[in-house]
Amino acid sequence: MSPFDVIKxxxxxxxxxxxxxxxxxxxxxxxxxxIFLYKLAFRHKSLAKELNNGAKVSNERLEYLGxxxxxxxxxxxLFKMFPIKGEGFLTEMRSRIVSRSALNKVSQKLGLDxxxxxxxxxxxxxxxxxxxxxxxxxxxxxLDKGYQFTRRIIIEKVIQQHFDLDELENNDTNFKSRLIEWxxxxxxxxxxxxxxxxxxxxxxxxxxxVLIDKQAHGKGRDYSIKGAEQNAAMKALIELDISKA
Amino acid sequence: MSPFDVIKxxxxxxxxxxxxxxxxxxxxxxxxxxIFLYKLAFRHKSLAKELNNGAKVSNERLEYLGxxxxxxxxxxxLFKMFPIKGEGFLTEMRSRIVSRSALNKVSQKLGLDxxxxxxxxxxxxxxxxxxxxxxxxxxxxxLDKGYQFTRRIIIEKVIQQHFDLDELENNDTNFKSRLIEWxxxxxxxxxxxxxxxxxxxxxxxxxxxVLIDKQAHGKGRDYSIKGAEQNAAMKALIELDISKA
Numbered sequence: 001m002s003p004f005d006v007i008k009x010x011x012x013x014x015x016x017x018x019x020x021x022x023x024x025x026x027x028x029x030x031x032x033x034x035i036f037l038y039k040l041a042f043r044h045k046s047l048a049k050e051l052n053n054g055a056k057v058s059n060e061r062l063e064y065l066g067x068x069x070x071x072x073x074x075x076x077x078l079f080k081m082f083p084i085k086g087e088g089f090l091t092e093m094r095s096r097i098v099s100r101s102a103l104n105k106v107s108q109k110l111g112l113d114x115x116x117x118x119x120x121x122x123x124x125x126x127x128x129x130x131x132x133x134x135x136x137x138x139x140x141x142x143l144d145k146g147y148q149f150t151r152r153i154i155i156e157k158v159i160q161q162h163f164d165l166d167e168l169e170n171n172d173t174n175f176k177s178r179l180i181e182w183x184x185x186x187x188x189x190x191x192x193x194x195x196x197x198x199x200x201x202x203x204x205x206x207x208x209x210v211l212i213d214k215q216a217h218g219k220g221r222d223y224s225i226k227g228a229e230q231n232a233a234m235k236a237l238i239e240l241d242i243s244k245a
Numbered sequence: 246m247s248p249f250d251v252i253k254x255x256x257x258x259x260x261x262x263x264x265x266x267x268x269x270x271x272x273x274x275x276x277x278x279x280i281f282l283y284k285l286a287f288r289h290k291s292l293a294k295e296l297n298n299g300a301k302v303s304n305e306r307l308e309y310l311g312x313x314x315x316x317x318x319x320x321x322x323l324f325k326m327f328p329i330k331g332e333g334f335l336t337e338m339r340s341r342i343v344s345r346s347a348l349n350k351v352s353q354k355l356g357l358d359x360x361x362x363x364x365x366x367x368x369x370x371x372x373x374x375x376x377x378x379x380x381x382x383x384x385x386x387x388l389d390k391g392y393q394f395t396r397r398i399i400i401e402k403v404i405q406q407h408f409d410l411d412e413l414e415n416n417d418t419n420f421k422s423r424l425i426e427w428x429x430x431x432x433x434x435x436x437x438x439x440x441x442x443x444x445x446x447x448x449x450x451x452x453x454x455v456l457i458d459k460q461a462h463g464k465g466r467d468y469s470i471k472g473a474e475q476n477a478a479m480k481a482l483i484e485l486d487i488s489k490a
Contacts, residue, residue, distance in 0.1 A: 060332040061324065061331065063332065064320065064324070064332035064336060065320055065321060065324045067320075068316050068317040068319075068320035068321070068339075069317050069321075071316065071317065072313040072314050072316065072317035075309065075314070076313070076314070079309070079310050086305065087305040087306050090306070090309055091309060147392040147393065147396075148392065
């Protein structure tokens with residue numbers, strides 16, 4: 001038996017990892033420290049590895065962790081990017097960024113989908129597999145490199161490159177139209193009432209109230225009537241608990 | 246006019262802050278850097294301060310931030326404390342720690358309730374005011390001192406001192422009893438079926454399935470039948486979307 005028979009399997013393993021190393025370097029701009037964390041992050045539960053003690057190991061724990069870290073970083077980033085916006089706005093913006101559909105897309109844009117190990121027998125399609133793997137990778141980066149590093153990666157490689165906060169914010173027009181769409185479905189009547197104008201000149205603000213079937217459901221204030229309507233509609237959506245609809 | 250007439254108001258302001266400084270030092274063991282963040286953290290929305298531009302300022306933005314940071318730290322802590330538990334367990338444990346009722350209690354135990362500034366006219370009682378202030382303080386610490394510092398405070402001064410993870414875990418008996426209580430309310434029949442035993446000796450595990458009206462609703466595996474029942478019940482609660490009930 002030549003020494004290569006022993007060395008070869010090791011080399012194969014090494015070269016497999018080398019691919020993952022370089023993929024991650026290309027995607028995120030850094031070389032992983034503990035590569036096993038990242039391998040685990042790409043192991044979908046359909047290919048869970050069974051341990052001696054019967055426990056099944058997949059990326060689900062890392063996904064749980066990454067989800068929480070991602071939420072914290074996005075919360076912090078939005079807090080600083082929008083210093084005068086209320087928590088209703090920030091919560092809504094965050095839920096748009098960390099929504100399953102947004103994360104599935106980002107995961108594919110980054111090319112993480114190509115790294116996922118899943119059981120594709122019988123053409124199983126796992127709807128949120130890509131977004132789950134993205135969150136699991138965030139969990140892996142956090143364990144491997146710490147919070148500040150993960151924060152920088154999320155902001156620089158994900159949010160700044162794949163989310164347009166202005167566009168996401170202007171989707172605010174969504175609030176009003178979403179409320180109107182909801183009302184049409186539910187056969188309710190929505191009205192926006194200009195209650196008052198506060199201040200004057202550059203600091204002049206408008207206060208708008210949303211009425212649903214003549215009942216008040218939230219006031220909004222902004223430097224434009226349009227903005228005040230959006231804020232009021234957002235509050236109504238939250239109050240009626242239909243902001244995710 | 247003596248110089249004291251000028252100095253006095255400054256001294257009064259300073260002494261007011263001095264109290265807050267020393268309260269926070271007593272509670273958390275550190276002196277705040279930027280005291281204004283902490284003053285804001287204790288300003289309930291019923292006493293929101295109106296700025297020149299009409300914006301109202303209260304602790305709601307800090308609460309939004311602190312909520313996210315707290316969730317991340319607790320997720321991380323549980324991840325490390327329970328290295329072989331699945332994400333369902335971790336998620337359930339976290340939701341117990343960060344539940345509004347748990348945070349209201351912790352806030353009072355820490356004595357944060359005494360520092361809150363709220364409008365108590367007409368005997369207004371704000372149900373979650375204490376928990377909200379706790380989260381806002383976490384947001385303030387994070388902005389003032391950074392993630393690692395906040396993480397240490399949450400673990401050492403909050404979780405380790407005010408949560409008994411063993412007890413919280415053993416409340417797992419909750420899973421089974423909660424499922425049974427739910428079934429009684431809904432007039433459904435719950436059964437726990439021992440499906441199989443895996444391995445032997447020290448590594449022997451039991452697999453239990455939950456049946457509700459004879460329909461399978463989740464399998465659990467553990468080193469004891471009791472544990473396997475808990476895990477199965479937990480999965481059923483999650484599947485039926487009644488895990489928060």
